[in-house]
Amino acid sequence: MEERIIKFISALRAQGLRVSLAESEDAFNAINMLGVHERETFRLSLRATLVKDTADLKVFDELFPLFFSANTPPPLINLAEDLTPQEAGKIAEAIRHFNQHLQNMLDKLMHGEPLSQQELEQLAQMIGLQHANDLRYQEWMARRMEQALRFEEVREAIQELMDTLAEMDLDPQRLEQIRQLLEANQAALGEQLRQYVGQRIAENLSDQPPEEDIDRLLNRPFNALSEKNMQILRDEVRRLAAILRSRVALRQKRAKSGKLDPKATIRTNLKHNSVPFQIKYRNRHLKPKLVVLCDISTSMRYCSELMLSLIYAMQDLVSKTNAFAFIDHLEYITPDFQGKRANEAVGSVLRRIPTGYYSTDLGYTLSNFASDYLDKIDSRTTFIMVGDGRNNYNNPQVEIFRTISRRSHRTIWINPEPRIQWGTGDSDMWQYAPYCDDILKAATLNELTAAVDKLLN
């Protein structure tokens, strides 16, 4: 049992849950306490100790039955037992007309024999089940096993058998009964296959080596990421954001204890006869206001998505964020983030502004911004531009950028390209550069995290 639980935990990990050693220890403690006899209690004790996120509950509920179901295939009914010898004889004769495979199958169904472990393994080998490591394949793999057993033909054979038997003068009512039982047995075999596939996949999952080294991915440039890598990084962003958040929060907190606030100190210490027991410090407004403009054209998409995820994961450290996305024109995307997780929100924005139909026009975007949203920028605002500055030879509208830069507290450009590529081809980066307080290079997630850390400084 213990081994089974350990396998279960590693399958959970393979599905992207972060289960720590301490938590698995808790799980074992809980099980020692409550026992494994009652399935529901057992399930609850595992769930309460291993899963700490609502979103992960689904994964748990999916995997649990695969590991801890009773492991017995659904019952098959032995038809042959209650046939009269005469009936059995007729059926045996009728079956003889089919080919070898169908004869075997019908025999199995008649006697209610489940598939043996060996047969199952052979089938699995045939369809390549040993390579399946995703639960979404369960249904498909089961269907392929059914095909390998030629279920469809068997179904037809049953019909044929019935017809033959009817000609042999068997009682129609009795015949109907036999047919139903045969079909039920076939369905049960299908269910057995399905369970077997599920368990095999689950085992494959727990044997899977851990995902590609996350540290290497963190340092891989955005334009070299596959969609699968990206999926891993999306999860990773949450963790990075949490680390970043506590770091920034601590910094904001420490920064509070700066200057003495004499007024507040005198006021609070009136109750102590004006003896300054409690010192009050001036609480500078440290939480920045952010305005983020993200280029989400194909080349910049991953970078912008991860950037927005990071920023929105840290909402409690920022007094206000206004986010915009653009390719050739500006879209206000803050409302998309309300009440959603960052990656869902980014997904919905990306669906609304698909790539591929038009090319980046930074200049027009800036003039959009200036005419509609310039009031979002005041002296406390940090203006962040995420983009590569590649403008497809359109008018760069540097003048507007300068106005924005002058109105804002700080202007920061986050660019995935290294300095050496600026100004090459259609890049207008050098024209914008003089008006930026800081230009941060962020070509990998690690660099991006460092950049966000810096801009919340």
Place this chain on the structure above:
Amino acid sequence: MKAFKSAAQIKDNLQKQSYIASEEIATIMYLSQQLGKPLLSEGPAGVGKTELAKAIAAATGRELIRLQCYEGLDETKALYEWEYAKQLLYTQLLRDKLSSTLSDSRNLTEAADRLAAEEDVFFSMRFLLQRPLLKAILSDQPSVLLIDEIDRADAEFEAFLLEILSDFQVSIPELGTITAKHIPLVVLTSNNTRELSEALKRRCLYLFIDYPSSEQELAIVRLKIPELAPKLAAQAVEVVQRLRGMDLRKSPSISETLDWAKALVTLNSSNLDSETLDKTLSVLLKHETDLTRAKRRLRQLTGEPMEPDEDSGLGQFRIQN
């Protein structure tokens, strides 16, 4: 003050406190008690997370110590604070005694030494203002500590909680480390407005409380508001369950169902006709847009003629008929 022997016993005892606990709640609560681990309960607002802590306190006969979290909550509000005013008052009142103690000292060093010998008096439990966390740790009797809406507190407060939740001890520089006499039963609640840190989650057992099924909800309504006619209660619960299925800005929770049931009793309603609905639905839904959509939908369900509207789904519905 008793420890429960099984999950079923917890369930029964909670029922006596008019809290209907599902199997899941009772089992995880029992685990929390047995393992001495805090319980983190998450779920939509108003499904009875806070109530659970209150009910378990009442069921065990333990004292409920509650810490309500908010942005800016810090140690002095959550853990302890020296009571400066009282210290000052005591120094004033004890001035004579102090001067007599110090009067016959020959030099300054000796006077300072004597004073130092007495300083423990001023940094003792007497002058320590106990906030909820310290109270739970110092309590002579086992208690229930409720840390409510932890997601509202800042991230650094969460980090500060870690020591307390894993070891049940605090260090006060002037007094040393204080360890809990009895490990309190800790319940944390969160509305999931922000993600909690993994370190905190790791130390807790996790319980997700969702909206109840209609049988459970009916049982809750019947238990809490017995005056409401059974038939009306069933209808009311059905309406609420249906509203939850709609895409609303704020779905009604159990507490709102109960408020609504109370309103129906107060208004002496005998039937859920559209007039009663119109009058009382605002108890259930707190957004104007939700309210209009819900009314339209309910009217459609009760089969009364509808006004033309722009809701596309309904438009299609009518064409089909």
